[in-house]
Amino acid sequence: MNKQEAHKRIQNLKELINKHRYEYHVLNTQTISDEALDSLKHELSLLEQSYPEFVTPDSPTQRVAGKALDDFAKVTHKRRMISLNDIFNFEELSDWEARNKKIVDAQYEYVVELKIDGFAISLIYRDGVLVTAATRGDGLVGEDVTQNVKTIESIPLTLREKISGEVEVRGEIFMSKKAFDAINKQQAQLGEKLYANPRNLAAGTIRQLDPALAASRKLDFFAYELFIDDKSMPKIVEHERLRELGFKTSSHTKLVSDIAGVQRMYDAWSDKREKQDFLIDGLVIKINDPKVRDTLGIVGKAPRGMCAYKFPAQQVTTVVKGVDWSVGRTGVLTPVATFEPVSVAGTTVQHATIHNMDEIRRLDVRIGDTVIIEKAGDIIPKIVTVLAQMRTGKEKVITAPSHCPVCGSVVQQAKGEVAIRCSNNSCFASEVSRLIHFVSKKAFDIEGLGEKVVEQLAVNGLIASPADLYKLTIDDFLTLEGFKEKSATNAFNAIQAKK
Numbered sequence: 001m002n003k004q005e006a007h008k009r010i011q012n013l014k015e016l017i018n019k020h021r022y023e024y025h026v027l028n029t030q031t032i033s034d035e036a037l038d039s040l041k042h043e044l045s046l047l048e049q050s051y052p053e054f055v056t057p058d059s060p061t062q063r064v065a066g067k068a069l070d071d072f073a074k075v076t077h078k079r080r081m082i083s084l085n086d087i088f089n090f091e092e093l094s095d096w097e098a099r100n101k102k103i104v105d106a107q108y109e110y111v112v113e114l115k116i117d118g119f120a121i122s123l124i125y126r127d128g129v130l131v132t133a134a135t136r137g138d139g140l141v142g143e144d145v146t147q148n149v150k151t152i153e154s155i156p157l158t159l160r161e162k163i164s165g166e167v168e169v170r171g172e173i174f175m176s177k178k179a180f181d182a183i184n185k186q187q188a189q190l191g192e193k194l195y196a197n198p199r200n201l202a203a204g205t206i207r208q209l210d211p212a213l214a215a216s217r218k219l220d221f222f223a224y225e226l227f228i229d230d231k232s233m234p235k236i237v238e239h240e241r242l243r244e245l246g247f248k249t250s251s252h253t254k255l256v257s258d259i260a261g262v263q264r265m266y267d268a269w270s271d272k273r274e275k276q277d278f279l280i281d282g283l284v285i286k287i288n289d290p291k292v293r294d295t296l297g298i299v300g301k302a303p304r305g306m307c308a309y310k311f312p313a314q315q316v317t318t319v320v321k322g323v324d325w326s327v328g329r330t331g332v333l334t335p336v337a338t339f340e341p342v343s344v345a346g347t348t349v350q351h352a353t354i355h356n357m358d359e360i361r362r363l364d365v366r367i368g369d370t371v372i373i374e375k376a377g378d379i380i381p382k383i384v385t386v387l388a389q390m391r392t393g394k395e396k397v398i399t400a401p402s403h404c405p406v407c408g409s410v411v412q413q414a415k416g417e418v419a420i421r422c423s424n425n426s427c428f429a430s431e432v433s434r435l436i437h438f439v440s441k442k443a444f445d446i447e448g449l450g451e452k453v454v455e456q457l458a459v460n461g462l463i464a465s466p467a468d469l470y471k472l473t474i475d476d477f478l479t480l481e482g483f484k485e486k487s488a489t490n491a492f493n494a495i496q497a498k499k
Contacts, residue, residue, distance in 0.1 A: 006051050013044040017060040030200065031441065033375055034117075034281070038310060042086050061300050071209060072143035075134035078168065079227065081122060082139065083301050084284065084308040090263050093285070096307055097259055100287070103304070104295050109288040111235035112265050113253045115308055116222055117279035118174030119203045121149060125167040128159040135206070139301070148206050149173070151215035160246040163228065169247060171223035175202040176277045179218040191482075198279055220278070223247035232290030255288060266309055273311065282310035315374040315384060318342040320367055323354070323398050325405050327429030329437050331421040333401065333411060335360060337371075337383065344375050352381045356418045357400050364388070368395035404429070432458045438466045447494045448487075456480045469495050 001009065017040050023029045041060060048055045055061070087093050097108065122142065124132040133149035134142040149155060152173065159167065175198040183201070184194045195201045205217045223242045226233075233241070236255045243249055252269075256262055266283055273280040286306045287293050293305035318339040325333045335354045342349055352373060354360055363386055365371060370390035373381045400420055402411055409424035422430065436454045439446040446469075457463045462476050472495065477488035 003051065006047055007054055010044065010047050010051070010054050013040055013047070014056075014059055017041055017044065034199075035375065038086055042088065045085060055300075059300075072145060072207075075122075075132060075137075075142050075144045077122060077134065077137075077140055077142060078166075080139050081120065081136045081142070081170070082298065082303055084306055085302045086282075086308045086310050088310055088312070090259075093259055093262065093307075093309060100292075100296055100304055104292050106289070106292055108258070108292065110256050110259070110262055111239070111253060111286045111288050112256055112262055113224060113284040113286070114250050114269065114276075114280050115282040115284045115310075116172045116174050116250075117199045117281045118172040118222075119199070119206055121145075121171060121173050121206070121221075123149070123155065123169040123171070125159055125163070125169070127164055128162045128167075130155070130157050143207065145206050147211045148208075148214040151211055152219045152221050154221040154248045156246040158246075161244065163245075165229070167245075168227040169223050169242065169245075170225040170227075171221055171247070173202055173206060173219055173221050174198065174278050175205075175217065175219055177279070178277055179220075183217065221248060222250050224249065224284075232294055234290060235286045235288050262309070270311055280311070282308050285309055315372050316342050316344050317370055317372055317387065318349075320365060320369045320371055322367055325401055327404060327406050327422055327427060327433065329430055329433035331423075331425070331427060331430050332419045333404070333422065335398065337365070339371075339373070342373070344373060344381055349373065349375075349381045352383055354383065357420070358418050360398050366391075366395040366397055368392075428458070431464065435463060435466060435469075439469070444498050446498050448491045449494065453480065453491070470499060 017037065020030075020032055020037055020040075023031055044059070045061050048059065048061055085096075087096055100108070120136045122132075122134045122136075123130060124134075130146075130150070132144060133146040133155075134144055136142055150157065177198060180195070180198040180201060187194050201217070202219055205214050205219060208214070224239070226238050226242050226245075236253075239249050239253050254261075254265060256265065262283070262285055269280065269283065284306065285308075287296070293303065296304035298304070318341075320337050320339060322338045323335050324338065326336055327333055335356070337352050337354055339350055339352070354363070354365065363383055365383060365386050368391075370387045372384045372387065374384050375381050400411070403409065404411060404422035404424065404427055406429035407422065407424050407427045409422050409427060411420050412423045413420045424430075432455055435458060436451050437443055439449040439454060444466075449469075454463075457469075457472070457476075457480070460479065462472060462479075463469055472492065474485075474488045474492045477483045477491050478485070483491070
């Protein structure tokens with residue numbers, strides 16, 4: 001990659017990362033996985049290290065997150081809430097240490113913490129009493145969520161030791177897997193939509209306006225940082241002091257003498273993280289000596305003396321039960337594998353797109369195969385490889401359909417193209433897919449009109465083209481399954497808002 005290409009790549013990465021950060025932190029929505037966003041940020045960071053002349057103040061590497069929500073009062077942090085740079089292997093860990101030793105040549109000890117997949121919070125105590133709890137926000141200004149945070153039993157309302165003046169404690173709010181499963185079980189019994197994962201549910205609980213709802217969600221908290229009179233202390237002492245003041249800290253935090261010790265802990269937790277009752281997506285590595293940390297300082301958004309050592313994308317095995325062919329808005333038929341349900345990175349997975357027949361042949365995947373799947377940057381999980389040694393001889397080869405599975409028309413494949421298409425331009429599936437695209441975030445972004453709602457409207461003959469959406473009435477929505485007066489009114493108003 002030459003300099004001009006690198007500059008263009010950096011620009012594209014910044015725009016994409018900023019888009020997804022805004023969606024997540026301001027709009028409270030998520031359209032790509034955390035791992036996918038981590039990967040984009042990591043690539044941007046590496047490129048900016050190679051081409052520092054292209055680093056700009058507005059780069060995502062120079063700040064922590066987006067704006068605070070307008071629903072809460074704003075809180076200006078006395079100390080900026082920083083983020084951490086990510087590393088993904090031992091080579092990068094060694095490079096991180098080498099860069100630091102060029103600045104401060106010393107024998108480093110490291111405090112290694114589990115990186116809980118939760119929601120960062122700042123707690124302010126004045127004369128020993130909790131007065132403010134604030135989200136990270138953009139690192140400088142966050143949201144006042146004190147009333148919600150007070151409902152978390154593991155956060156003390158008063159310190160066990162009376163300390164005059166102001167004390168700040170930072171840590172991670174999270175939801176246990178057990179609590180998350182109980183909530184989803186209740187959602188299923190009520191016929192409501194299931195939540196995606198504990199981390200998003202914990203964040204959403206803190207960033208909503210009803211403390212009673214927050215209390216019902218049984219959130220938890222681990223403290224990891226303490227500020228008293230702006231004095232730095234060894235990180236391992238900091239953890240001990242937090243416990244003395246009444247805070248819950250992770251019992252798995254360790255002091256190790258070198259990066260070899262860090263790697264041993266990383267390898268151990270890679271194998272046993274799933275046994276914990278909370279999600280862990282890596283380790284946090286901190287130089288123990290406060291003088292060294294202070295001398296190393298901060299570059300952009302992150303301190304030099306700390307980093308996040310992320311675990312690789314989670315992979316699991318499952319069995320391919322069958323392959324369905326979906327018809328898109330352009331008439332292209334796409335194979336979608338159906339699996340035995342399996343949990344991947346906190347979500348239950350039953351389907352994955354295999355893209356086309358070329359990909360099916362490349363993987364040599366068959367119905368009945370045992371496969372490895374992962375969520376490695378895609379919203380939809382993908383098949384990584386087939387475990388051919390698990391075959392019994394009963395597996396079935398996947399073949400392309402000769403006719404459209406929806407309208408029955410002949411399937412065509414243009415010369416030189418991989419895609420196969422339905423020959424019927426008026427195929428019902430294509431029409432529905434076009435309608436789904438019309439209401440999606442990429443187009444008119446009509447809130448509340450998901451795929452299943454659009455399909456119901458089309459099947460019931462209520463819409464055949466995008467223009468028909470604007471002819472719908474509240475009574476039309478009340479004829480659909482799952483709609484009541486309030487949801488019907490909301491759907492109608494969402495359409496009118498986009499007129």
